[in-house]
Amino acid sequence: MKKNIVSIIAIIGLGLATVNAQKSIRLGYIDMEYILQNVPEYQEANRQLDNRVQEWKAEAEAKLKKVEDMRTSLDNERPLLTKELIEDREEEIAYMEQQARKYQQDRFGPNGDYIIQKKQLVRPIQDQVFTAVQQIAENRNLDFVFDRTSDIGMIYADKQYDVSELVLRTIQRTANREQLQGRDEIEQMERAEDLTPEQEDAKNEREALVEERKNEREAYIEERKRERDSIRAAKQREFEERRQKILAERERKRDSILQAREKKNDTIN
Incomplete structure (x- = not known):
């Protein structure tokens, strides 16, 4: 554990060199085991859990002993039993052994009752410790606090070193x-x-302002383009209307001339 803490401190030192090379780092540590040993509520609850664990162990041993007794009894009676009876007894022994192993796993496995209740027992004390550590670290200007008895290592760190x-x-x-x-x-x-965080913020503001002005300029150009297109379209419609009127007038005059010629020919005939 001490090697782990030394390694963590070394890594932190390298990382902090880029954050604030001038400020000295203030460290603190706690001994969680010592704290737990001196909390009466934890000790009483731990004794109750130990008593429960002893009961579980006795129950597990009794189940395994029963399996061994059944196996010994079968070995002694095997010459007197039929093949079917032997198979039935062996199936029963296998089932009882499976149940005994399952009981052990349920009580003492990685997700068993012992681990769960141990965590539940320690958690309230840990919460109190973490709260107290944070208050002490802030009052004494500590940058980091470690637990020298835990694989967790660091339990408090000033956010400026994140x-x-x-x-x-x-x-x-x-x-x-x-x-x-x-x-x-x-x-x-x-x-x-x-860039420093302040410079980065200023840079982002400048970039945002430039982007905003760029968008405004593009919007203005787009609006001018729409206006020009609208004017051009209006002029085009006006031109087409005049053209249609001229064509219609020419058509009317041509029809009038043709009608006059037809009337003249009819008169001559």
């Missing part, structure tokens, strides 16, 4: 680099990734 976003950005940077071709593009991306 480098999850940096990890995500690093992963994204690696993926983006695979898509970039030119050195200028890579250098530009690296400069953008080295």
Whole structure:
């Protein structure tokens, strides 16, 4: 466990170098086993659980002993029994043994009663410990608190040292680099990734403003285009109307001339 804590601290130290190289890190640790041993409520509940465990063990041993007694009895009586009776007894023994193993698993398996009740027993104390640790860490300006007796390791960390976003950005940077071709593009991306959170926010605001103005400009251009198209369409309709009127007038005059010629010919005839 001590090696794990040392490794965690080393990793944290490397990560924090990119966050705040000037500030010293304040660490604290607890001994959860010591705390539990000195909480009367936990000790009393633990004693009750131990008594229950002893009862479960006795019950499991009794079931297994019964199976062994049945097997011994069958071995002694085998010469006197028919084949059918022997098979029936063997099936009964196999069933009883299966039930005994199932009882053991239900009580002491990975998801058995003992593990479940042990967790239920410890959880209220752990909740109190975590609450107390958070208060103490904030009051004493501790950056990290570890449990030296647990595989969990770190149980409190100041949020300013959360480098999850940096990890995500690093992963994204690696993926983006695979898509970039030119050195200028890579250098530009690296400069953008080295920005502080405040600079990143300011950059995002500028980009949002530029994008907003771009959208406004595109909307204005689109509106002007619609106006020009509307004017052009109106002029086209007006031109077509005049053209149709001219054609209609020409057609009317031509018909009038033809009618006059026909009347003249009729008069001559």
